[in-house]
Amino acid sequence: MNKQQNILIKLIGICIMFVVVTAPSVIFAQQEKIISSYGPTNQTETFDQIKAARMAVKSERAKQHMELLNSRYDLSKKTTADVVMSGGKPVPVGPTAKLQGVTWEELNEMTPEQIKEKGWFPYKPLPFADHAEGGMLFPEMITKLLPRLVRFDLDFDLPEYILPDPAPAIYLTTRPDLGDVAKGRLITINNYYEIFNGILNPKQLEGLRLLVTQFPQQQFNATEDRRTDRPDGMLGVTCFDCHANGHTNGANHLVGDIRPQEFRHRIETPTLRGVNIQRLFGSQRALKTVEDFTEFEQRAAYFDGDICMAAKKGVNILERGSQVHFMAEFLAILDFPPVSKLNIYGKLDQKMATPSELRGEALFNGKAQCASCHPEPYYTDNSMHDLKAERFYKQELANGMMMAHDGPIKTFPLRGIKDSPPYMHDGRCFTLEDIVEYFNLIQQLHLKSEEKKDLVAFMRTL
Numbered sequence: 001m002n003k004q005q006n007i008l009i010k011l012i013g014i015c016i017m018f019v020v021v022t023a024p025s026v027i028f029a030q031q032e033k034i035i036s037s038y039g040p041t042n043q044t045e046t047f048d049q050i051k052a053a054r055m056a057v058k059s060e061r062a063k064q065h066m067e068l069l070n071s072r073y074d075l076s077k078k079t080t081a082d083v084v085m086s087g088g089k090p091v092p093v094g095p096t097a098k099l100q101g102v103t104w105e106e107l108n109e110m111t112p113e114q115i116k117e118k119g120w121f122p123y124k125p126l127p128f129a130d131h132a133e134g135g136m137l138f139p140e141m142i143t144k145l146l147p148r149l150v151r152f153d154l155d156f157d158l159p160e161y162i163l164p165d166p167a168p169a170i171y172l173t174t175r176p177d178l179g180d181v182a183k184g185r186l187i188t189i190n191n192y193y194e195i196f197n198g199i200l201n202p203k204q205l206e207g208l209r210l211l212v213t214q215f216p217q218q219q220f221n222a223t224e225d226r227r228t229d230r231p232d233g234m235l236g237v238t239c240f241d242c243h244a245n246g247h248t249n250g251a252n253h254l255v256g257d258i259r260p261q262e263f264r265h266r267i268e269t270p271t272l273r274g275v276n277i278q279r280l281f282g283s284q285r286a287l288k289t290v291e292d293f294t295e296f297e298q299r300a301a302y303f304d305g306d307i308c309m310a311a312k313k314g315v316n317i318l319e320r321g322s323q324v325h326f327m328a329e330f331l332a333i334l335d336f337p338p339v340s341k342l343n344i345y346g347k348l349d350q351k352m353a354t355p356s357e358l359r360g361e362a363l364f365n366g367k368a369q370c371a372s373c374h375p376e377p378y379y380t381d382n383s384m385h386d387l388k389a390e391r392f393y394k395q396e397l398a399n400g401m402m403m404a405h406d407g408p409i410k411t412f413p414l415r416g417i418k419d420s421p422p423y424m425h426d427g428r429c430f431t432l433e434d435i436v437e438y439f440n441l442i443q444q445l446h447l448k449s450e451e452k453k454d455l456v457a458f459m460r461t462l
C-alpha cells in the first residue's frame with residue numbers, strides 16, 4: 001500500500017466515523033417537531049375526524065383541569081345577600097384560595113423566596129380549561145340562553161356564583177336619568193332595536209347593531225376546523241357574546257400575542273363600562289384607542305393573532321369610518337354603575353360611609369398604597385405595572401400552561417369592581433377578599449385581618 005492509498009483509507013475512515021457520529025443527531029433533528037407560530041391552515045382531516053380526536057381527550061383533560069382548580073380553590077358556594085351587583089346578583093365572598101399546610105398569618109410573615117421555595121403561593125397563574133387547545137369559551141349561564149355558543153369539545157370551568165350578572169345592567173353617560181336600560185334583558189340582535197330606538201342616535205344604534213351581529217371566529221365558523229355543531233354557531237360570535245350588555249359574563253380566551261401556546265395567558269373578558277375615561281386597552285397590548293381595539297378584536301384576536309387562519313375562516317373587515325367608529329361611539333357611552341357613597345371627587349362621602357368603609361379608604365390611600373396605582377376618581381392610573389408575581393412561584397408547567405412572568409399588565413379601574421368577578425387578567429382571584437390577600441403578599445404589606453376586611457368593605461362601595 002503506497003502513501004496515497006494509505007491517506008485515502010484514512011480519509012474514508014474519517015468519513016465513516018463522521019456519518020456514524022452525526023447520523024443519529026440528524027435523524028433526531030428531523031424527528032423533532034417544529035414549533036411554529038402558525039396554526040394548521042391546510043387541513044387534511046374532515047370535521048368528523050377532528051371532532052373525534054377532540055372528543056377522545058375531552059373528559060381526561062377536563063378531569064385534570066378540575067383537579068387543578070379543586071387543589072387551588074374551595075369552589076363551594078359562598079355569597080352575601082347584603083351586597084349585590086348592580087343587576088341584583090349576590091356578590092361572592094372569599095378568600096376562596098386553598099392554602100397548602102400553611103395559614104394566612106404564617107404566609108404574612110414569609111418572604112417571596114420562602115413562599116416560592118415551599119410552593120405555597122395561593123394565586124399562581126391560572127391555566128385555561130384546556131390550555132393546549134385554547135379558544136373562546138362561554139359560561140353555561142350564557143350558552144343556556146344562546147345555545148349557538150356551545151363548544152362540543154370543552155365545558156366551562158368556573159362556578160356560576162363567581163361570575164357577573166347573566167344580563168348585566170347598562171348605564172348610559174348620555175341618559176343617566178334612565179338608570180339601568182337593560183332591566184334584566186340580555187341585549188341581542190333580536191331585541192336591541194326596540195329597546196334602544198329613541199334613546200340612541202342613528203349612528204350609535206348602527207354601532208350597537210354591529211356589536212350584537214355574529215362574525216366568523218376561530219372556533220365558530222364554517223370550516224372543518226370549527227368547534228361548533230350548530231349551523232347558527234357557524235356564523236360566528238358577537239362582541240356582546242362575551243362583553244354581555246357592554247359589561248362581561250366571565251367568558252374567557254387565550255391572549256393572541258404570545259407564542260408558543262404554553263406561554264399564552266388565559267384572559268377574562270373585561271367590562272367595557274368606563275372605556276371613555278381609559279387610555280390603554282388590552283391587558284398587555286396597550287392599544288391606544290377603543291377604535292383600535294374594536295378593529296383589532298375581529299381582525300386578529302378572534303383568530304388568535306393568526307392572519308392566515310383569519311383569511312381562511314372568513315375574517316370580517318370592518319370599515320373604519322362608518323363601522324368601527326360607530327361601534328366605538330356606542331362603547332364610549334357605557335357608564336360605570338352609579339354609586340351613592342362617592343362624592344364628585346370620587347372619594348367616600350363622610351356622612352354616608354360606615355366606619356369600616358372609611359378605615360378601608362384610609363388604608364387604600366395610606367398603608368396599603370393601592371392609590372399609587374389606583375387613584376380616584378376612577379381608581380386607575382391609566383398605565384401598566386409589572387407586579388413581579390413570579391417572585392412567588394417557580395416557572396413550571398401546569399396542565400399545559402407555563403407559569404411564567406406576567407410582565408407589565410394594565411391597571412384596571414376599580415369603579416364598579418364588585419360587579420366583575422373573577423379578578424385579574426386571568427381571573428386567578430375569584431373574590432375581593434382574594435384580591436386583598438393577593439396584594440398583601442405582592443406588596444408585602446403585613447395587613448391585619450381587620451384591615452383586610454376594611455379594604456374589602458371600601459372596594460364594595462366603589
Ligand code: HEC
Pocket residue numbers: 136137211237238239240241242243251252253255267268269270271272275280281282283284285290293294295297298327410425
Ligand atoms: C372571548 C370573548 C370576546 C369577544 C367575542 C370579544 N371580546 Fe373584547 N375582550 C375580551 C377579552 C378576553 C379582552 C381582554 C384582552 C386582553 O387582555 O388583551 C377583551 C378586551 C376588549 C377591549 C379592551 C378593554 C380593556 O379594558 O382594556 C375592548 C375595547 C373590547 N374587548 C371590545 C370588543 C369588541 C368591539 C368586540 C367585537 C368586535 C369584542 N371585544 C369581542 C373578550 C372578548
Ligand code: HEC
Pocket residue numbers: 283364368369370371372373374384385386387406409410411412413414417420422423424425426435436439440443455
Ligand atoms: C404597583 C401598582 C399597583 C398597586 C400598588 C396595586 N395595584 Fe391593583 N392592580 C394593578 C395592576 C397592574 C392590576 C392588573 C393585574 C393583572 O390583571 O394581573 C391590578 C388589579 C387589581 C384588581 C382587579 C381588577 C380587575 O378588574 O380584575 C383589584 C380589585 C385591585 N387591583 C385592587 C388593589 C388593591 C386593593 C390594592 C392595594 C392593596 C392594589 N390593587 C394595589 C396595579 C396595582
